[in-house]
Amino acid sequence: MKTLKIILFAVIGIIALALVAAMFVKEDYAVEKEVIINKPKAVVFDYVKYLKNQNNFSVWASMDPQMKKTFKGTDGTTGFVSAWQSKNEDVGTGEQTIINVVEGQRIDYMLRFIEPFESSANAYMATESVDSTHTKVKWGFSGxxxxxxxxxLVFMSMDQMIGKDFETGLNNLKGILEK
Known part of the structure; x- marks a missing residue:
């Protein structure tokens, strides 16, 4: 009985310590990756502003060819919704909505993940001219x-978890646009 009490108090102590430590850990995270594409900014932005085009370069879109996709609204404009439903846990179920478009420069999305866990995050793609024939594309995610x-967040790195997927997606985008 004494051993059981010691174990119980140790477990309670560990939980309490974790809860206190969590009060001092940041809550925000952000990931941003970029690539230079050998095309003018107008050409690049005109491609990335359409959410349907993400199906051509996004790592997540290629993980499940059987994924159900639905769209609402006018692609490339505020309010457009791209939703997905997959049995693959790495893809899950969710939707993204265009919340802001700065024509020729940036498109912002609100991501809502439904399964395998509920959460939301902000994402964006931004274009910046390097010169008349080269464009820097930034793909970012924050939550x-x-x-x-x-x-x-102490034990995992969002950059390591999704940064590689952003890099792969941007390289896929580069390959598509530079053909």
Whole structure:
């Protein structure tokens, strides 16, 4: 009985320590990757502003060829919704909505993940002229993990988790646009 009490108090102590530590851990995370594409900015932006085109270069879109996709609204404009549903846990179910378009420069999305877990995040693609024939494309993602789940940010790197997928997607985009 004494050993059981010691184990119980140790477990409670570890949980309490984790909860206190979580109060001092950042809640926000952000990932941004970029690539230079050998095309003028207008050509690049005209391609990336359409969410349907992400199906051609995004790593997640290629993970499940059987994924169900639905679209609502006018692609490339504020309010357009691209939704997906997959049995593949790495893809899951969710949707993204265009929330802002700065023509020729940037498109912002709100991502809502439904399965395998519920969360939301902001994402964007931005274009910047390097010169008349080269464009820098930035693909970014940011969100917040509320207390106490923010403690997981100590043990995982969002950059390592999704940064590689962004890099692969940007390289796929580069390959498509430079053909």
């Amino acid at each position: 917040k993990m509320e207390y106490p789940t923010n403690l997981m």
